[in-house]
Amino acid sequence: MSILRKLKITPLILGFTIALARFLWKEDKHIITTKYQYKNKNIPSAFDGYRIIQVSDYHNAFFGRSASNLLRAIKKANPDVIFITGDVIDRRTPFLKRSKTFIEKVTNIQDAYYVTGNHEADYTKFHKLYEIIGNSDVVNVTKKAVELEHRGEKINLTGVSDVWFFGDEENIMTYRNFSNEIKKNVNNLPHNFTILLAHRPELLSIYSKNPVDLVFCGHAHGGQIRLPIVKGLYAPHQGVNPKYTEGLYEKDGTTMVVSRGLGNSRFPFRVFNHPELVVVELKKEY
Numbered sequence: 001m002s003i004l005r006k007l008k009i010t011p012l013i014l015g016f017t018i019a020l021a022r023f024l025w026k027e028d029k030h031i032i033t034t035k036y037q038y039k040n041k042n043i044p045s046a047f048d049g050y051r052i053i054q055v056s057d058y059h060n061a062f063f064g065r066s067a068s069n070l071l072r073a074i075k076k077a078n079p080d081v082i083f084i085t086g087d088v089i090d091r092r093t094p095f096l097k098r099s100k101t102f103i104e105k106v107t108n109i110q111d112a113y114y115v116t117g118n119h120e121a122d123y124t125k126f127h128k129l130y131e132i133i134g135n136s137d138v139v140n141v142t143k144k145a146v147e148l149e150h151r152g153e154k155i156n157l158t159g160v161s162d163v164w165f166f167g168d169e170e171n172i173m174t175y176r177n178f179s180n181e182i183k184k185n186v187n188n189l190p191h192n193f194t195i196l197l198a199h200r201p202e203l204l205s206i207y208s209k210n211p212v213d214l215v216f217c218g219h220a221h222g223g224q225i226r227l228p229i230v231k232g233l234y235a236p237h238q239g240v241n242p243k244y245t246e247g248l249y250e251k252d253g254t255t256m257v258v259s260r261g262l263g264n265s266r267f268p269f270r271v272f273n274h275p276e277l278v279v280v281e282l283k284k285e286y
């Protein structure tokens with residue numbers, strides 16, 4: 001008697017299992033690039049056509065040896081700058097070596113700027129990751145503002161650490177301190193156009209209270225399973241049928257870009273929701 005017969009696995013069940021495994025693998029590993037155009041009259045003329053690529057929620061996922069498939073896709077997008085919006089590590093299944101390789105290699109493509117996600121906040125070896133980032137050419141903007149220069153003109157870029165770095169989410173002071181940190185980082189900046197990097201999309205109402213034109217977020221993983229009508233099924237901190245899962249959202253003059261991200265966390269699959277790189281092309285509005 002064959003092993004399959006012993007285990008009561010019919011050829012039909014075996015075929016279905018193989019097909020399902022192939023489908024889930026492809027859903028999880030085939031990176032797509034989504035392009036948006038963003039117009040604003042405050043964008044300096046030199047930044048007209050400037051290409052931002054957002055890499056979010058990497059979660060130390062496997063994208064080829066030495067993150068080669070991911071790095072190739074980033075390079076192919078031909079960015080002027082790279083924004084990394086948190087969860088570069090996964091707190092439950094951390095492969096620090098993968099995150100290290102990605103961090104060290106990504107700046108071979110273009111200048112890269114980083115903010116933390118909630119997984120960094122809850123990662124026991126966070127100090128090691130921070131050391132890696134500190135020793136790399138990736139610029140951490142969680143506590144500071146920098147200038148992005150392009151063809152002689154400049155815009156402001158800053159970021160904020162994930163909420164979990166400010167304490168218990170049940171404590172009202174946590175959000176107050178988070179909000180104050182943004183205020184501190186974005187006020188009195190020297191140029192007319194400001195970009196904020198912040199991990200969480202559900203906090204748009206906090207970002208929009210500040211003089212921020214464009215904010216880049218991730219965290220929602222596109223709702224993990226995407227269906228035609230419901231779109232994203234579930235996102236952390238938004239629950240079932242989440243509001244912010246992908247694309248552009250506007251509130252009080254602040255536009256939020258939400259990436260569906262690249263990796264997974266507690267729920268190990270993506271369905272109809274390929275890993276995503278986001279490209280935002282800035283357009284000067286006249």
Ligand SMILES: [Fe+2]
Pocket residue numbers: 057087117118119199218219220
């Ligand atoms: Fe997250």
